Amino acid sequence: MLELEHGFRILDGHVELEPDGARRPRGIGDPEQIELEMQQAGIVQSLAFAGQRDESYLKANNAVARMAVERPMRALARINGVRDPGNSPGARLRNVARRRSEKHTSPEDVEQYGYEDRFVGFMLDPSADGLPENEVLQRLEDVGLPVLTYGGQGFRPETIEETLLAYDFPLVISHFGGYPLSEHLMARTIDMLERHEGCFVDTSFVRMRDPLERAVMEHPDRVLFGSGAPAAHPSVAVMEILTLDVPEDAMRKVFSKNAARVFEPLSG
Secondary structure, three states: OOOOOOOOOEEEEEEEEOOHHHOOHHHOOOHHHHHHHHHHHOEEEEEEEEOOOOOOOHHHHHHHHHHHOOOOEEEEEEEOOOEOOOOOHHHHHHHHHOOOOOOOOOHHHHHHHHOOOOEEEEEEOHHHHOEOOHHHHHHHHHHOOOEEEEEEOOEOHHHHHHOHHHOOOOEEEEEEEEEOOOHHHHHHHHHHOOOOOOEEEEOOOOOOHHHHHHHHHHOOOOEEOOOOEOOOOHHHHHHHHHOOOOOHHHHHHHHHHHHHHHOHHHHO
């Protein structure tokens, strides 16, 4: 793909990497390929996190931190939990009996990640990895680093509001909280930005113009660019923002200023 020419400094808040030993076919998650695609798209720095695992994320997080060294990337520590994020009576009953095991993130893990320079925040996908217990969420609040979470059918806006937004740390909701392509859930997530100053959204896998333009026009300081690489090509994700009918200043906030404000190490 040809290099894009747009004149914006772009920070990418949503990139998935995988260690060499666990990399899937066709180079998915390959840091060299992703770095090349970032350059083509005009992205100067990105936030990267590990792909899904069934075991502890300790080794995967350390591997991502190593891969980010000497590349225009900063690492997020992926964490998991034992609780079912659903609101059904069955989910609540299962949560009563569940206890954290060695593969689940502990409060001590959060503290260790939080005070290491290698990680600039956390990543959490409750629908895939479970929701941490309150003790872990409280430690996230104590550390105070931003948390990126997956929103969508498996972790709906009202559940995000009742759980993660009950704590005081910056929260970035991926996919406008509507994965996969639920405009209804996206609208409810955008509504939620009115009620929570520490809540943000990223643009990864948001393929519809109306929610993108609505969020940028109503909340220009709360929208962060996210490519969703490697599942989505960064140049395609950039073009989706470039073609919006929004002011240039708002577009500049989406591409870089907002991410640099939420994730301070990206501001340099």
